[in-house]
Amino acid sequence: MSDLELLTQSLARNVKRWRTERGFTLDALAARAGVSRGMVIQIEQARTNPSVGTVVKIGDALGVSITTLLDYERGPKVRIVRPEQAVRLWHTEAGSHHSLLVGAEAPGPLELWHWHVAPGDSSGSDAHPPGTHELIHVTKGVLTLTVDGVEHLVPAGASASFEADVPHVYGNQGSEVLEMTMAVSVPPVR
Structure with missing residues (x-):
């Protein structure tokens, strides 16, 4: 799997997870982020590679960092990033x-x-x-x-x-x- 595919799938999984954890509907997240409902659906289904601006807006709306949205594994208390x-x-x-x-x-x-x-x-x-x-x-x-x-x-x-x-x-x-x-x-x- 390429790095882009890994990031796209991680983004899909994490957006859905945080949206569900926050109790937001697709429409509510789209409205909070200022993006279309269709964009949120495409992201959650890993069918798009959204712009950085879109990822920032969704992270801001969910109250989580871009790192959290793109993280593909939960690490220990100390995380070393090479x-x-x-x-x-x-x-x-x-x-x-x-x-x-x-x-x-x-x-x-x-x-x-x-x-x-x-x-x-x-x-x-x-x-x-x-x-x-x-x-x-x-x-x-x-x-x-x-x-x-x-x-x-x-x-x-x-x-x-x-x-x-x-x-x-x-x-x-x-x-x-x-x-x-x-x-x-x-x-x-x-």
Whole structure:
């Protein structure tokens, strides 16, 4: 079985499990996530490879991390994720990419990401649930962080934090590669 097939089946099983555990109908999850009922059905039947944005919306609606939705095995209390096990969820032809390194449910989703963004590339994100916070540390280049339409420059060696309940964009307007680490904390679903 390919990695993509394994992730698709894991996503299907985990979305259905968490939807059932939360007591959500297909319609309720679709409405909370802002996706179609048909998309939720296709995901739960492992008949589609949804976009990262769709997976994020469903995770936010369920109150679980992307790591939890894509996890294909429940591990021990200490989980070591080797570099080749990191899940690459976005990439461009220019070589930009971001990878989900590790995540946990503590008490809501908590995720750690690595980003590599080529000059001129950017990746946007819809607003996350209220109470979501992101922490960023830039190790190379300059991040142009746009939060709710306002640009902020974050140079190498600097860090930033922000409330991520508004649209935001991670961009590289510089001439060298941007490298950064990001942590995302989402409040638990109530």
